[in-house]
Amino acid sequence: MTTVFQGFRPEALDFLVELALNNDRSWFGPRKAAYEALLKRPLEQLCTAVNLEFLARGLPLAADPARSPFRIYRDVRFSKDKAPYKTNVGASFPWAGNGGGVGGYFHLEPGGVFVGGGMWHPAPERLAAWRNAVTGDRVRVHAAVENPAFVSAFGTVDGDRLKRAPKGFAPDDPDIELLKLKDVVFGRPLADEDVLAPDLPATIAAALADAMPLLRLLAGLPGHETDARWLRD
Numbered sequence: 519m520t521t522v523f524q525g526f527r528p529e530a531l532d533f534l535v536e537l538a539l540n541n542d543r544s545w546f547g548p549r550k551a552a553y554e555a556l557l558k559r560p561l562e563q564l565c566t567a568v569n570l571e572f573l574a575r576g577l578p579l580a581a582d583p584a585r586s587p588f589r590i591y592r593d594v595r596f597s598k599d600k601a602p603y604k605t606n607v608g609a610s611f612p613w614a615g616n617g618g619g620v621g622g623y624f625h626l627e628p629g630g631v632f633v634g635g636g637m638w639h640p641a642p643e644r645l646a647a648w649r650n651a652v653t654g655d656r657v658r659v660h661a662a663v664e665n666p667a668f669v670s671a672f673g674t675v676d677g678d679r680l681k682r683a684p685k686g687f688a689p690d691d692p693d694i695e696l697l698k699l700k701d702v703v704f705g706r707p708l709a710d711e712d713v714l715a716p717d718l719p720a721t722i723a724a725a726l727a728d729a730m731p732l733l734r735l736l737a738g739l740p741g742h743e744t745d746a747r748w749l750r751d
Contacts, residue, residue, distance in 0.1 A: 523563040525714045530556040531628045538605040546603055553590065557607050557626075561587045564624075564719060565609055571723035578614040579622055579726060579733075586610055606630070611726070613737040618644050620737040622726040623705075631713055633725045634705025636675065636736065643741030645700065649684060651739065652696045659696070662732040668704075671728040677701030702736060704729060 533556050537546065546553070562583035569581035580586075586609040594600045606627035613620045622635035637644065652659050662668070663675050679698040683689040687697050706725065712718060726733070 521563055521566065523560065523567040523716065523719060525716045525718060526560050526626070527556060528714060530560065530626075531710055531713075533557065534605055534607075534626075535628050537603060541601040541603055541605065543602055558587070558590070561607055561609060561626075567719035568609075568611065568624075568722050571719045572611070572726075575723055575727055577723065577727055577730065578737075579611045580614050581609065581611045611635070613733065618737065618739065618741060620733055622722070622729075622733075624722055626713055628710060631708040631710055632705045633708060633722050634672070634703060635726060635729060635733065636677070636701065636703035637739075638677070638701045638703050640701070641741055644739050645741075647739040647741050648699070648702060648736070649687065649697050651735070652693050653687065653691065656693065658735065659693075662735045663696070665728075665731045667728040668732060671725055672704040672706050675699065675702055675704050675732070677703045702732075704732070 533549075533552060540546075565581040565583040565586045571577075572579050572581060588604070588608045588610070590603050590607065592599075592602060592604055594602065606625060608623060608625045611622035611624070618637070619640060620635075620637050622633070625632050625634075637648070640648070675696070678700040679695070680700060682698075683691065683694055684697055687694075691697055708721070712721060715721075
């Protein structure tokens with residue numbers, strides 16, 4: 519069997535639509551082989567191809583077919599929603615070395631395909647370091663978030679925000695919206711048709727290349743390793 523990524527098949531999107539309507543073990547069990555053929559193995563092949571793109575472009579991100587893909591199984595131990603399966607598939611591309619949970623992300627869901635990344639749910643020390651950079655190194659921060667390639671690809675940084683200025687920072691700070699961020703993330707939608715194309719790995723790598731100034735800034739922030747679940751589960 520070839521290991522070259524050739525694009526997801528249209529049936530892969532159909533499978534996720536049906537899974538959303540039949541999210542239970544009795545439906546999924548007899549169709550597990552279809553899931554593996556349509557989604558699991560192609561996602562692994564995608565990660566292999568994306569890693570080659572990263573290497574070719576000199577991007578310090580890692581795509582590993584064994585570690586990057588998320589599991590289809592939901593952790594329902596502490597959730598009121600006991601649906602056993604995710605209705606999407608995704609993969610994380612962490613910063614090579616100790617990047618503190620910084621990296622890229624690919625999400626495949628019918629009508630909700632996107633590529634993005636950043637720093638999601640960072641450890642307190644790293645979030646504090648981000649805020650200190652915003653006020654202490656404004657030129658570099660603005661150069662990263664206002665980089666023309668980044669703005670063209672993603673628009674702006676986003677994420678959950680505090681309602682008020684964080685403790686120790688002035689409410690009228692000119693960069694108050696950056697200071698309020700609890701996550702520093704970005705993303706852009708892709709069309710469902712994009713995931714059917716063999717050049718999807720190049721599309722993902724090119725998008726993350728446009729985010730390199732911001733990713734480098736985030737990966738270089740001091741602090742402990744984050745528990746960023748979107749890069750691990």
